[in-house]
Amino acid sequence: MTRYVLRRLPSAVLVVLAASVVIFSVIRLVPGDPVATLAGPDATPEARDAIRAELGLDEPVVVQYLQWLAAMVRLDPGQSYLVGGDISRLVREGLVNTLVLAGGALLLAVVLTLVAAVGGVLAHRRGVDTLLNGVNTAAVALPTFVTGPLLVLLFAVLLPVLPAGGTPPEGFWARPDISVQFLLMPALCLALPAAAALTRFLSEALRTELEQPYATTARALGVGRRRLVLTQALPNALPAAVTVLGVQVGTLLGGAVLVEAIFAWPGLGMLAEQAISSRDYPLVQTLLLLSVAVFVATQLLTDVVQALLDPRIRLGAS
Incomplete structure:
Protein backbone atom coordinates (compact mmCIF):
# COMPACT_ATOMS: atom_id res chain seq x y z
CA MET A 1 0.00 0.00 0.00
CA THR A 2 2.86 2.40 0.79
CA ARG A 3 4.35 1.80 -2.65
CA TYR A 4 0.96 2.45 -4.23
CA VAL A 5 0.62 5.79 -2.41
CA LEU A 6 4.15 6.85 -3.29
CA ARG A 7 3.46 6.12 -6.96
CA ARG A 8 0.43 8.42 -6.89
CA LEU A 9 1.99 11.34 -4.99
CA PRO A 10 4.15 12.83 -7.82
CA SER A 11 1.19 13.18 -10.18
CA ALA A 12 -0.86 14.81 -7.40
CA VAL A 13 1.90 17.35 -6.73
CA LEU A 14 2.23 18.11 -10.45
CA VAL A 15 -1.51 18.74 -10.74
CA VAL A 16 -1.43 21.22 -7.85
CA LEU A 17 1.65 22.95 -9.32
CA ALA A 18 0.03 23.24 -12.75
CA ALA A 19 -3.14 24.56 -11.14
CA SER A 20 -1.15 27.24 -9.33
CA VAL A 21 0.21 28.52 -12.66
CA VAL A 22 -3.26 28.59 -14.24
CA ILE A 23 -4.84 30.29 -11.20
CA PHE A 24 -2.14 32.95 -10.99
CA SER A 25 -2.42 33.69 -14.72
CA VAL A 26 -6.21 33.73 -14.99
CA ILE A 27 -6.68 35.99 -11.96
CA ARG A 28 -4.63 38.70 -13.67
CA LEU A 29 -6.80 38.50 -16.78
CA VAL A 30 -9.90 39.43 -14.79
CA PRO A 31 -10.89 43.07 -15.44
CA GLY A 32 -10.26 45.45 -12.56
CA ASP A 33 -7.32 46.77 -10.58
CA PRO A 34 -7.02 46.34 -6.81
CA VAL A 35 -4.72 49.34 -6.66
CA ALA A 36 -7.43 51.61 -8.08
CA THR A 37 -9.92 50.21 -5.55
CA LEU A 38 -7.54 50.74 -2.63
CA ALA A 39 -6.38 54.20 -3.71
CA GLY A 40 -9.81 55.56 -4.56
CA PRO A 41 -10.95 57.55 -7.57
CA ASP A 42 -9.17 60.77 -6.50
CA ALA A 43 -5.72 59.30 -5.86
CA THR A 44 -2.73 60.74 -7.64
CA PRO A 45 -0.53 58.60 -9.90
CA GLU A 46 2.23 58.85 -7.29
CA ALA A 47 -0.07 57.46 -4.59
CA ARG A 48 -1.12 54.59 -6.85
CA ASP A 49 2.52 53.80 -7.69
CA ALA A 50 3.35 53.76 -3.97
CA ILE A 51 0.51 51.32 -3.23
CA ARG A 52 1.53 49.15 -6.18
CA ALA A 53 5.12 49.01 -4.90
CA GLU A 54 3.96 48.23 -1.36
CA LEU A 55 1.86 45.32 -2.61
CA GLY A 56 4.65 44.05 -4.84
CA LEU A 57 2.58 44.48 -8.00
CA ASP A 58 5.36 46.45 -9.69
CA GLU A 59 7.53 43.33 -9.87
CA PRO A 60 7.64 41.17 -13.02
CA VAL A 61 4.83 38.63 -13.21
CA VAL A 62 7.23 35.68 -12.93
CA VAL A 63 8.76 37.14 -9.77
CA GLN A 64 5.30 37.72 -8.31
CA TYR A 65 4.35 34.10 -9.02
CA LEU A 66 7.52 32.68 -7.46
CA GLN A 67 7.10 34.86 -4.38
CA TRP A 68 3.48 33.76 -4.00
CA LEU A 69 4.36 30.08 -4.52
CA ALA A 70 7.10 30.30 -1.90
CA ALA A 71 4.66 31.91 0.52
CA MET A 72 2.14 29.12 -0.09
CA VAL A 73 4.80 26.46 0.56
CA ARG A 74 5.59 28.23 3.86
CA LEU A 75 1.82 28.29 4.61
CA ASP A 76 2.06 32.08 4.94
CA PRO A 77 -0.12 33.60 2.16
CA GLY A 78 0.18 37.08 3.65
CA GLN A 79 -2.42 39.80 4.10
CA SER A 80 -5.69 40.40 2.31
CA TYR A 81 -5.77 43.56 0.17
CA LEU A 82 -9.37 44.57 0.58
CA VAL A 83 -11.35 42.06 2.65
CA GLY A 84 -8.91 42.79 5.45
CA GLY A 85 -6.91 40.70 7.88
CA ASP A 86 -4.48 37.84 7.75
CA ILE A 87 -5.37 35.40 4.96
CA SER A 88 -4.47 32.38 7.08
CA ARG A 89 -6.93 33.46 9.76
CA LEU A 90 -9.68 34.22 7.24
CA VAL A 91 -9.23 30.85 5.52
CA ARG A 92 -9.04 28.98 8.82
CA GLU A 93 -12.30 30.48 10.09
CA ALA A 109 -25.61 11.68 1.17
CA VAL A 110 -24.03 8.38 2.21
CA VAL A 111 -26.89 7.51 4.57
CA LEU A 112 -29.56 8.41 2.00
CA THR A 113 -27.71 6.44 -0.68
CA LEU A 114 -27.39 3.28 1.40
CA VAL A 115 -31.02 3.42 2.51
CA ALA A 116 -32.40 4.14 -0.96
CA ALA A 117 -30.12 1.91 -3.06
CA VAL A 118 -29.95 -1.11 -0.76
CA GLY A 119 -33.60 -0.75 0.26
CA GLY A 120 -34.74 -0.51 -3.36
CA VAL A 121 -32.74 -3.58 -4.40
CA LEU A 122 -33.99 -5.57 -1.41
CA ALA A 123 -37.62 -4.56 -2.05
CA HIS A 124 -37.32 -5.61 -5.71
CA ARG A 125 -40.67 -4.07 -6.67
CA ARG A 126 -41.57 -2.01 -9.72
CA GLY A 127 -43.44 0.60 -7.67
CA VAL A 128 -40.45 1.20 -5.37
CA ASP A 129 -38.09 1.49 -8.36
CA THR A 130 -40.41 3.99 -10.05
CA LEU A 131 -40.63 6.11 -6.89
CA LEU A 132 -36.86 6.10 -6.38
CA ASN A 133 -36.22 7.00 -10.02
CA GLY A 134 -38.66 9.90 -9.79
CA VAL A 135 -37.09 11.23 -6.59
CA ASN A 136 -33.56 10.84 -8.03
CA THR A 137 -34.52 12.67 -11.21
CA ALA A 138 -36.05 15.55 -9.27
CA ALA A 139 -33.03 15.79 -6.94
CA VAL A 140 -30.62 15.93 -9.88
CA ALA A 141 -32.75 18.27 -12.01
CA LEU A 142 -33.47 20.86 -9.32
CA PRO A 143 -30.42 23.05 -8.62
CA THR A 144 -29.49 24.05 -5.09
CA PHE A 145 -30.70 27.63 -5.61
CA VAL A 146 -34.19 26.15 -6.08
CA THR A 147 -34.20 23.47 -3.39
CA GLY A 148 -32.63 25.85 -0.85
CA PRO A 149 -35.44 28.44 -0.86
CA LEU A 150 -38.01 25.63 -1.01
CA LEU A 151 -36.54 24.08 2.14
CA VAL A 152 -36.52 27.47 3.86
CA LEU A 153 -40.13 28.09 2.85
CA LEU A 154 -41.22 24.68 4.12
CA PHE A 155 -39.23 24.23 7.33
CA ALA A 156 -38.62 27.83 8.42
CA VAL A 157 -41.79 29.66 7.26
CA LEU A 158 -44.72 27.27 6.83
CA LEU A 159 -43.49 24.84 9.50
CA PRO A 160 -41.14 26.96 11.64
CA VAL A 161 -39.13 24.10 13.12
CA LEU A 162 -35.63 24.99 11.84
CA PRO A 163 -33.65 28.26 11.66
CA ALA A 164 -33.65 29.86 8.20
CA GLY A 165 -29.90 30.39 8.09
CA GLY A 166 -26.70 31.33 9.85
CA THR A 167 -24.51 29.34 12.23
CA PRO A 168 -24.92 28.59 15.97
CA PRO A 169 -24.18 31.80 17.90
CA LEU A 184 -29.75 20.24 8.79
CA MET A 185 -31.28 22.36 6.01
CA PRO A 186 -28.08 23.53 4.26
CA ALA A 187 -26.56 20.05 4.55
CA LEU A 188 -29.70 18.45 3.11
CA CYS A 189 -29.80 21.00 0.27
CA LEU A 190 -26.18 20.23 -0.58
CA ALA A 191 -26.53 16.46 -0.15
CA LEU A 192 -29.58 15.81 -2.34
CA PRO A 193 -27.90 15.95 -5.80
CA ALA A 194 -24.92 13.90 -4.60
CA ALA A 195 -27.19 11.33 -2.95
CA ALA A 196 -29.28 11.03 -6.12
CA ALA A 197 -26.23 10.38 -8.30
CA LEU A 198 -24.77 7.90 -5.81
CA THR A 199 -28.09 6.09 -5.40
CA ARG A 200 -28.49 5.62 -9.14
CA PHE A 201 -24.94 4.31 -9.51
CA LEU A 202 -25.01 1.99 -6.48
CA SER A 203 -28.41 0.58 -7.43
CA GLU A 204 -27.19 -0.35 -10.90
CA ALA A 205 -23.96 -1.77 -9.46
CA LEU A 206 -25.92 -3.96 -7.04
CA ARG A 207 -28.23 -5.21 -9.79
CA THR A 208 -25.20 -6.02 -11.93
CA GLU A 209 -23.62 -7.97 -9.09
CA LEU A 210 -26.83 -9.93 -8.56
CA GLU A 211 -26.61 -11.12 -12.18
CA GLN A 212 -23.10 -12.51 -11.76
CA PRO A 213 -22.51 -16.30 -11.70
CA TYR A 214 -21.60 -16.33 -8.01
CA ALA A 215 -24.99 -14.78 -7.17
CA THR A 216 -26.80 -17.39 -9.26
CA THR A 217 -24.88 -20.12 -7.47
CA ALA A 218 -25.67 -18.64 -4.07
CA ARG A 219 -29.38 -18.50 -4.86
CA ALA A 220 -29.27 -22.11 -6.04
CA LEU A 221 -27.76 -23.06 -2.68
CA GLY A 222 -30.66 -21.39 -0.89
CA VAL A 223 -29.01 -18.10 0.17
CA GLY A 224 -31.70 -15.47 0.78
CA ARG A 225 -31.83 -12.21 -1.17
CA ARG A 226 -31.14 -10.05 1.90
CA LEU A 245 -18.21 9.24 -3.98
CA GLY A 246 -14.80 10.90 -4.38
CA VAL A 247 -16.07 12.81 -7.42
CA GLN A 248 -19.16 13.85 -5.49
CA VAL A 249 -16.97 15.31 -2.73
CA GLY A 250 -15.64 17.80 -5.27
CA THR A 251 -19.21 18.53 -6.31
CA LEU A 252 -20.15 19.16 -2.68
CA LEU A 253 -17.31 21.64 -2.23
CA GLY A 254 -18.27 23.45 -5.43
CA GLY A 255 -21.96 23.53 -4.56
CA GLY A 269 -17.82 30.15 -0.45
CA MET A 270 -18.95 33.49 0.97
CA LEU A 271 -15.31 34.46 1.52
CA ALA A 272 -14.49 33.66 -2.12
CA GLU A 273 -17.44 35.76 -3.30
CA GLN A 274 -16.19 38.74 -1.28
CA ALA A 275 -12.62 38.28 -2.52
CA ILE A 276 -13.63 38.03 -6.20
CA SER A 277 -15.94 41.05 -5.97
CA SER A 278 -13.18 43.21 -4.49
CA ARG A 279 -10.39 41.90 -6.80
CA ASP A 280 -8.42 40.70 -3.78
CA TYR A 281 -5.70 38.81 -5.67
CA PRO A 282 -3.88 37.06 -2.78
CA LEU A 283 -7.10 35.87 -1.14
CA LEU A 300 -5.90 10.43 -3.73
CA LEU A 301 -7.70 9.33 -0.56
CA THR A 302 -10.48 7.83 -2.70
CA ASP A 303 -7.95 5.80 -4.68
CA VAL A 304 -6.34 4.57 -1.45
CA VAL A 305 -9.70 3.50 -0.01
CA GLN A 306 -10.60 1.79 -3.29
CA ALA A 307 -7.27 -0.04 -3.24
CA LEU A 308 -7.95 -1.18 0.32
CA LEU A 309 -11.36 -2.52 -0.72
CA ASP A 310 -10.09 -4.13 -3.92
CA PRO A 311 -6.65 -5.81 -3.60
CA ARG A 312 -6.40 -6.16 -7.40
CA ILE A 313 -5.79 -2.39 -7.69
CA ARG A 314 -2.79 -2.23 -5.37
CA LEU A 315 -1.42 -5.54 -6.71
CA GLY A 316 -1.67 -4.16 -10.24
CA ALA A 317 0.12 -0.98 -9.15
CA SER A 318 2.90 -3.08 -7.67
Missing part, protein backbone atom coordinates in the same frame (compact mmCIF):
# COMPACT_ATOMS: atom_id res chain seq x y z
CA GLY A 94 -14.12 29.90 6.81
CA LEU A 95 -12.66 26.42 6.36
CA VAL A 96 -14.09 25.20 9.67
CA ASN A 97 -17.61 26.24 8.65
CA THR A 98 -17.27 24.80 5.14
CA LEU A 99 -15.89 21.49 6.40
CA VAL A 100 -18.74 21.19 8.90
CA LEU A 101 -21.26 21.86 6.12
CA ALA A 102 -19.59 19.57 3.56
CA GLY A 103 -19.03 16.84 6.17
CA GLY A 104 -22.67 16.95 7.25
CA ALA A 105 -23.80 16.87 3.62
CA LEU A 106 -21.47 13.96 2.84
CA LEU A 107 -22.78 11.98 5.82
CA LEU A 108 -26.38 12.64 4.78
CA GLU A 170 -22.25 29.92 20.59
CA GLY A 171 -20.26 27.74 18.20
CA PHE A 172 -20.79 24.21 16.94
CA TRP A 173 -19.66 22.36 20.07
CA ALA A 174 -21.38 24.38 22.81
CA ARG A 175 -24.86 23.01 22.02
CA PRO A 176 -24.74 20.08 19.57
CA ASP A 177 -28.54 19.86 19.47
CA ILE A 178 -28.77 23.51 18.36
CA SER A 179 -25.93 23.00 15.88
CA VAL A 180 -27.78 20.12 14.21
CA GLN A 181 -30.80 22.36 13.72
CA PHE A 182 -28.71 25.04 11.99
CA LEU A 183 -26.86 22.44 9.89
CA ARG A 227 -28.06 -12.03 2.88
CA LEU A 228 -26.83 -12.15 -0.71
CA VAL A 229 -27.14 -8.39 -1.15
CA LEU A 230 -25.62 -7.40 2.21
CA THR A 231 -22.78 -9.92 2.40
CA GLN A 232 -21.85 -10.47 -1.26
CA ALA A 233 -23.21 -7.90 -3.72
CA LEU A 234 -22.70 -4.78 -1.58
CA PRO A 235 -19.01 -5.41 -0.72
CA ASN A 236 -18.29 -6.11 -4.40
CA ALA A 237 -20.09 -2.96 -5.53
CA LEU A 238 -18.43 -0.65 -2.99
CA PRO A 239 -15.01 -0.09 -4.69
CA ALA A 240 -16.59 1.46 -7.79
CA ALA A 241 -19.08 3.39 -5.64
CA VAL A 242 -16.21 4.87 -3.60
CA THR A 243 -14.76 6.34 -6.81
CA VAL A 244 -18.05 8.05 -7.59
CA ALA A 256 -21.17 24.89 -1.10
CA VAL A 257 -20.68 28.36 -2.61
CA LEU A 258 -24.36 28.71 -3.54
CA VAL A 259 -25.63 26.94 -0.44
CA GLU A 260 -23.60 29.20 1.84
CA ALA A 261 -25.04 32.25 0.11
CA ILE A 262 -28.63 30.94 0.42
CA PHE A 263 -28.35 30.05 4.11
CA ALA A 264 -25.95 32.86 5.15
CA TRP A 265 -23.38 30.26 6.12
CA PRO A 266 -20.03 32.08 6.63
CA GLY A 267 -17.70 29.59 4.95
CA LEU A 268 -15.13 29.65 2.18
CA VAL A 284 -8.68 34.64 -4.40
CA GLN A 285 -5.48 32.80 -5.38
CA THR A 286 -5.21 31.15 -1.97
CA LEU A 287 -8.85 30.01 -1.96
CA LEU A 288 -8.68 28.61 -5.50
CA LEU A 289 -5.42 26.76 -4.87
CA LEU A 290 -6.81 25.40 -1.61
CA SER A 291 -9.86 24.12 -3.49
CA VAL A 292 -7.66 22.32 -6.03
CA ALA A 293 -5.46 20.87 -3.29
CA VAL A 294 -8.47 19.58 -1.36
CA PHE A 295 -9.94 18.04 -4.50
CA VAL A 296 -6.64 16.34 -5.42
CA ALA A 297 -6.20 15.08 -1.85
CA THR A 298 -9.76 13.75 -1.90
CA GLN A 299 -9.12 11.87 -5.14
Whole structure:
Protein backbone atom coordinates (compact mmCIF):
# COMPACT_ATOMS: atom_id res chain seq x y z
CA MET A 1 0.00 0.00 0.00
CA THR A 2 2.86 2.40 0.79
CA ARG A 3 4.35 1.80 -2.65
CA TYR A 4 0.96 2.45 -4.23
CA VAL A 5 0.62 5.79 -2.41
CA LEU A 6 4.15 6.85 -3.29
CA ARG A 7 3.46 6.12 -6.96
CA ARG A 8 0.43 8.42 -6.89
CA LEU A 9 1.99 11.34 -4.99
CA PRO A 10 4.15 12.83 -7.82
CA SER A 11 1.19 13.18 -10.18
CA ALA A 12 -0.86 14.81 -7.40
CA VAL A 13 1.90 17.35 -6.73
CA LEU A 14 2.23 18.11 -10.45
CA VAL A 15 -1.51 18.74 -10.74
CA VAL A 16 -1.43 21.22 -7.85
CA LEU A 17 1.65 22.95 -9.32
CA ALA A 18 0.03 23.24 -12.75
CA ALA A 19 -3.14 24.56 -11.14
CA SER A 20 -1.15 27.24 -9.33
CA VAL A 21 0.21 28.52 -12.66
CA VAL A 22 -3.26 28.59 -14.24
CA ILE A 23 -4.84 30.29 -11.20
CA PHE A 24 -2.14 32.95 -10.99
CA SER A 25 -2.42 33.69 -14.72
CA VAL A 26 -6.21 33.73 -14.99
CA ILE A 27 -6.68 35.99 -11.96
CA ARG A 28 -4.63 38.70 -13.67
CA LEU A 29 -6.80 38.50 -16.78
CA VAL A 30 -9.90 39.43 -14.79
CA PRO A 31 -10.89 43.07 -15.44
CA GLY A 32 -10.26 45.45 -12.56
CA ASP A 33 -7.32 46.77 -10.58
CA PRO A 34 -7.02 46.34 -6.81
CA VAL A 35 -4.72 49.34 -6.66
CA ALA A 36 -7.43 51.61 -8.08
CA THR A 37 -9.92 50.21 -5.55
CA LEU A 38 -7.54 50.74 -2.63
CA ALA A 39 -6.38 54.20 -3.71
CA GLY A 40 -9.81 55.56 -4.56
CA PRO A 41 -10.95 57.55 -7.57
CA ASP A 42 -9.17 60.77 -6.50
CA ALA A 43 -5.72 59.30 -5.86
CA THR A 44 -2.73 60.74 -7.64
CA PRO A 45 -0.53 58.60 -9.90
CA GLU A 46 2.23 58.85 -7.29
CA ALA A 47 -0.07 57.46 -4.59
CA ARG A 48 -1.12 54.59 -6.85
CA ASP A 49 2.52 53.80 -7.69
CA ALA A 50 3.35 53.76 -3.97
CA ILE A 51 0.51 51.32 -3.23
CA ARG A 52 1.53 49.15 -6.18
CA ALA A 53 5.12 49.01 -4.90
CA GLU A 54 3.96 48.23 -1.36
CA LEU A 55 1.86 45.32 -2.61
CA GLY A 56 4.65 44.05 -4.84
CA LEU A 57 2.58 44.48 -8.00
CA ASP A 58 5.36 46.45 -9.69
CA GLU A 59 7.53 43.33 -9.87
CA PRO A 60 7.64 41.17 -13.02
CA VAL A 61 4.83 38.63 -13.21
CA VAL A 62 7.23 35.68 -12.93
CA VAL A 63 8.76 37.14 -9.77
CA GLN A 64 5.30 37.72 -8.31
CA TYR A 65 4.35 34.10 -9.02
CA LEU A 66 7.52 32.68 -7.46
CA GLN A 67 7.10 34.86 -4.38
CA TRP A 68 3.48 33.76 -4.00
CA LEU A 69 4.36 30.08 -4.52
CA ALA A 70 7.10 30.30 -1.90
CA ALA A 71 4.66 31.91 0.52
CA MET A 72 2.14 29.12 -0.09
CA VAL A 73 4.80 26.46 0.56
CA ARG A 74 5.59 28.23 3.86
CA LEU A 75 1.82 28.29 4.61
CA ASP A 76 2.06 32.08 4.94
CA PRO A 77 -0.12 33.60 2.16
CA GLY A 78 0.18 37.08 3.65
CA GLN A 79 -2.42 39.80 4.10
CA SER A 80 -5.69 40.40 2.31
CA TYR A 81 -5.77 43.56 0.17
CA LEU A 82 -9.37 44.57 0.58
CA VAL A 83 -11.35 42.06 2.65
CA GLY A 84 -8.91 42.79 5.45
CA GLY A 85 -6.91 40.70 7.88
CA ASP A 86 -4.48 37.84 7.75
CA ILE A 87 -5.37 35.40 4.96
CA SER A 88 -4.47 32.38 7.08
CA ARG A 89 -6.93 33.46 9.76
CA LEU A 90 -9.68 34.22 7.24
CA VAL A 91 -9.23 30.85 5.52
CA ARG A 92 -9.04 28.98 8.82
CA GLU A 93 -12.30 30.48 10.09
CA GLY A 94 -14.12 29.90 6.81
CA LEU A 95 -12.66 26.42 6.36
CA VAL A 96 -14.09 25.20 9.67
CA ASN A 97 -17.61 26.24 8.65
CA THR A 98 -17.27 24.80 5.14
CA LEU A 99 -15.89 21.49 6.40
CA VAL A 100 -18.74 21.19 8.90
CA LEU A 101 -21.26 21.86 6.12
CA ALA A 102 -19.59 19.57 3.56
CA GLY A 103 -19.03 16.84 6.17
CA GLY A 104 -22.67 16.95 7.25
CA ALA A 105 -23.80 16.87 3.62
CA LEU A 106 -21.47 13.96 2.84
CA LEU A 107 -22.78 11.98 5.82
CA LEU A 108 -26.38 12.64 4.78
CA ALA A 109 -25.61 11.68 1.17
CA VAL A 110 -24.03 8.38 2.21
CA VAL A 111 -26.89 7.51 4.57
CA LEU A 112 -29.56 8.41 2.00
CA THR A 113 -27.71 6.44 -0.68
CA LEU A 114 -27.39 3.28 1.40
CA VAL A 115 -31.02 3.42 2.51
CA ALA A 116 -32.40 4.14 -0.96
CA ALA A 117 -30.12 1.91 -3.06
CA VAL A 118 -29.95 -1.11 -0.76
CA GLY A 119 -33.60 -0.75 0.26
CA GLY A 120 -34.74 -0.51 -3.36
CA VAL A 121 -32.74 -3.58 -4.40
CA LEU A 122 -33.99 -5.57 -1.41
CA ALA A 123 -37.62 -4.56 -2.05
CA HIS A 124 -37.32 -5.61 -5.71
CA ARG A 125 -40.67 -4.07 -6.67
CA ARG A 126 -41.57 -2.01 -9.72
CA GLY A 127 -43.44 0.60 -7.67
CA VAL A 128 -40.45 1.20 -5.37
CA ASP A 129 -38.09 1.49 -8.36
CA THR A 130 -40.41 3.99 -10.05
CA LEU A 131 -40.63 6.11 -6.89
CA LEU A 132 -36.86 6.10 -6.38
CA ASN A 133 -36.22 7.00 -10.02
CA GLY A 134 -38.66 9.90 -9.79
CA VAL A 135 -37.09 11.23 -6.59
CA ASN A 136 -33.56 10.84 -8.03
CA THR A 137 -34.52 12.67 -11.21
CA ALA A 138 -36.05 15.55 -9.27
CA ALA A 139 -33.03 15.79 -6.94
CA VAL A 140 -30.62 15.93 -9.88
CA ALA A 141 -32.75 18.27 -12.01
CA LEU A 142 -33.47 20.86 -9.32
CA PRO A 143 -30.42 23.05 -8.62
CA THR A 144 -29.49 24.05 -5.09
CA PHE A 145 -30.70 27.63 -5.61
CA VAL A 146 -34.19 26.15 -6.08
CA THR A 147 -34.20 23.47 -3.39
CA GLY A 148 -32.63 25.85 -0.85
CA PRO A 149 -35.44 28.44 -0.86
CA LEU A 150 -38.01 25.63 -1.01
CA LEU A 151 -36.54 24.08 2.14
CA VAL A 152 -36.52 27.47 3.86
CA LEU A 153 -40.13 28.09 2.85
CA LEU A 154 -41.22 24.68 4.12
CA PHE A 155 -39.23 24.23 7.33
CA ALA A 156 -38.62 27.83 8.42
CA VAL A 157 -41.79 29.66 7.26
CA LEU A 158 -44.72 27.27 6.83
CA LEU A 159 -43.49 24.84 9.50
CA PRO A 160 -41.14 26.96 11.64
CA VAL A 161 -39.13 24.10 13.12
CA LEU A 162 -35.63 24.99 11.84
CA PRO A 163 -33.65 28.26 11.66
CA ALA A 164 -33.65 29.86 8.20
CA GLY A 165 -29.90 30.39 8.09
CA GLY A 166 -26.70 31.33 9.85
CA THR A 167 -24.51 29.34 12.23
CA PRO A 168 -24.92 28.59 15.97
CA PRO A 169 -24.18 31.80 17.90
CA GLU A 170 -22.25 29.92 20.59
CA GLY A 171 -20.26 27.74 18.20
CA PHE A 172 -20.79 24.21 16.94
CA TRP A 173 -19.66 22.36 20.07
CA ALA A 174 -21.38 24.38 22.81
CA ARG A 175 -24.86 23.01 22.02
CA PRO A 176 -24.74 20.08 19.57
CA ASP A 177 -28.54 19.86 19.47
CA ILE A 178 -28.77 23.51 18.36
CA SER A 179 -25.93 23.00 15.88
CA VAL A 180 -27.78 20.12 14.21
CA GLN A 181 -30.80 22.36 13.72
CA PHE A 182 -28.71 25.04 11.99
CA LEU A 183 -26.86 22.44 9.89
CA LEU A 184 -29.75 20.24 8.79
CA MET A 185 -31.28 22.36 6.01
CA PRO A 186 -28.08 23.53 4.26
CA ALA A 187 -26.56 20.05 4.55
CA LEU A 188 -29.70 18.45 3.11
CA CYS A 189 -29.80 21.00 0.27
CA LEU A 190 -26.18 20.23 -0.58
CA ALA A 191 -26.53 16.46 -0.15
CA LEU A 192 -29.58 15.81 -2.34
CA PRO A 193 -27.90 15.95 -5.80
CA ALA A 194 -24.92 13.90 -4.60
CA ALA A 195 -27.19 11.33 -2.95
CA ALA A 196 -29.28 11.03 -6.12
CA ALA A 197 -26.23 10.38 -8.30
CA LEU A 198 -24.77 7.90 -5.81
CA THR A 199 -28.09 6.09 -5.40
CA ARG A 200 -28.49 5.62 -9.14
CA PHE A 201 -24.94 4.31 -9.51
CA LEU A 202 -25.01 1.99 -6.48
CA SER A 203 -28.41 0.58 -7.43
CA GLU A 204 -27.19 -0.35 -10.90
CA ALA A 205 -23.96 -1.77 -9.46
CA LEU A 206 -25.92 -3.96 -7.04
CA ARG A 207 -28.23 -5.21 -9.79
CA THR A 208 -25.20 -6.02 -11.93
CA GLU A 209 -23.62 -7.97 -9.09
CA LEU A 210 -26.83 -9.93 -8.56
CA GLU A 211 -26.61 -11.12 -12.18
CA GLN A 212 -23.10 -12.51 -11.76
CA PRO A 213 -22.51 -16.30 -11.70
CA TYR A 214 -21.60 -16.33 -8.01
CA ALA A 215 -24.99 -14.78 -7.17
CA THR A 216 -26.80 -17.39 -9.26
CA THR A 217 -24.88 -20.12 -7.47
CA ALA A 218 -25.67 -18.64 -4.07
CA ARG A 219 -29.38 -18.50 -4.86
CA ALA A 220 -29.27 -22.11 -6.04
CA LEU A 221 -27.76 -23.06 -2.68
CA GLY A 222 -30.66 -21.39 -0.89
CA VAL A 223 -29.01 -18.10 0.17
CA GLY A 224 -31.70 -15.47 0.78
CA ARG A 225 -31.83 -12.21 -1.17
CA ARG A 226 -31.14 -10.05 1.90
CA ARG A 227 -28.06 -12.03 2.88
CA LEU A 228 -26.83 -12.15 -0.71
CA VAL A 229 -27.14 -8.39 -1.15
CA LEU A 230 -25.62 -7.40 2.21
CA THR A 231 -22.78 -9.92 2.40
CA GLN A 232 -21.85 -10.47 -1.26
CA ALA A 233 -23.21 -7.90 -3.72
CA LEU A 234 -22.70 -4.78 -1.58
CA PRO A 235 -19.01 -5.41 -0.72
CA ASN A 236 -18.29 -6.11 -4.40
CA ALA A 237 -20.09 -2.96 -5.53
CA LEU A 238 -18.43 -0.65 -2.99
CA PRO A 239 -15.01 -0.09 -4.69
CA ALA A 240 -16.59 1.46 -7.79
CA ALA A 241 -19.08 3.39 -5.64
CA VAL A 242 -16.21 4.87 -3.60
CA THR A 243 -14.76 6.34 -6.81
CA VAL A 244 -18.05 8.05 -7.59
CA LEU A 245 -18.21 9.24 -3.98
CA GLY A 246 -14.80 10.90 -4.38
CA VAL A 247 -16.07 12.81 -7.42
CA GLN A 248 -19.16 13.85 -5.49
CA VAL A 249 -16.97 15.31 -2.73
CA GLY A 250 -15.64 17.80 -5.27
CA THR A 251 -19.21 18.53 -6.31
CA LEU A 252 -20.15 19.16 -2.68
CA LEU A 253 -17.31 21.64 -2.23
CA GLY A 254 -18.27 23.45 -5.43
CA GLY A 255 -21.96 23.53 -4.56
CA ALA A 256 -21.17 24.89 -1.10
CA VAL A 257 -20.68 28.36 -2.61
CA LEU A 258 -24.36 28.71 -3.54
CA VAL A 259 -25.63 26.94 -0.44
CA GLU A 260 -23.60 29.20 1.84
CA ALA A 261 -25.04 32.25 0.11
CA ILE A 262 -28.63 30.94 0.42
CA PHE A 263 -28.35 30.05 4.11
CA ALA A 264 -25.95 32.86 5.15
CA TRP A 265 -23.38 30.26 6.12
CA PRO A 266 -20.03 32.08 6.63
CA GLY A 267 -17.70 29.59 4.95
CA LEU A 268 -15.13 29.65 2.18
CA GLY A 269 -17.82 30.15 -0.45
CA MET A 270 -18.95 33.49 0.97
CA LEU A 271 -15.31 34.46 1.52
CA ALA A 272 -14.49 33.66 -2.12
CA GLU A 273 -17.44 35.76 -3.30
CA GLN A 274 -16.19 38.74 -1.28
CA ALA A 275 -12.62 38.28 -2.52
CA ILE A 276 -13.63 38.03 -6.20
CA SER A 277 -15.94 41.05 -5.97
CA SER A 278 -13.18 43.21 -4.49
CA ARG A 279 -10.39 41.90 -6.80
CA ASP A 280 -8.42 40.70 -3.78
CA TYR A 281 -5.70 38.81 -5.67
CA PRO A 282 -3.88 37.06 -2.78
CA LEU A 283 -7.10 35.87 -1.14
CA VAL A 284 -8.68 34.64 -4.40
CA GLN A 285 -5.48 32.80 -5.38
CA THR A 286 -5.21 31.15 -1.97
CA LEU A 287 -8.85 30.01 -1.96
CA LEU A 288 -8.68 28.61 -5.50
CA LEU A 289 -5.42 26.76 -4.87
CA LEU A 290 -6.81 25.40 -1.61
CA SER A 291 -9.86 24.12 -3.49
CA VAL A 292 -7.66 22.32 -6.03
CA ALA A 293 -5.46 20.87 -3.29
CA VAL A 294 -8.47 19.58 -1.36
CA PHE A 295 -9.94 18.04 -4.50
CA VAL A 296 -6.64 16.34 -5.42
CA ALA A 297 -6.20 15.08 -1.85
CA THR A 298 -9.76 13.75 -1.90
CA GLN A 299 -9.12 11.87 -5.14
CA LEU A 300 -5.90 10.43 -3.73
CA LEU A 301 -7.70 9.33 -0.56
CA THR A 302 -10.48 7.83 -2.70
CA ASP A 303 -7.95 5.80 -4.68
CA VAL A 304 -6.34 4.57 -1.45
CA VAL A 305 -9.70 3.50 -0.01
CA GLN A 306 -10.60 1.79 -3.29
CA ALA A 307 -7.27 -0.04 -3.24
CA LEU A 308 -7.95 -1.18 0.32
CA LEU A 309 -11.36 -2.52 -0.72
CA ASP A 310 -10.09 -4.13 -3.92
CA PRO A 311 -6.65 -5.81 -3.60
CA ARG A 312 -6.40 -6.16 -7.40
CA ILE A 313 -5.79 -2.39 -7.69
CA ARG A 314 -2.79 -2.23 -5.37
CA LEU A 315 -1.42 -5.54 -6.71
CA GLY A 316 -1.67 -4.16 -10.24
CA ALA A 317 0.12 -0.98 -9.15
CA SER A 318 2.90 -3.08 -7.67
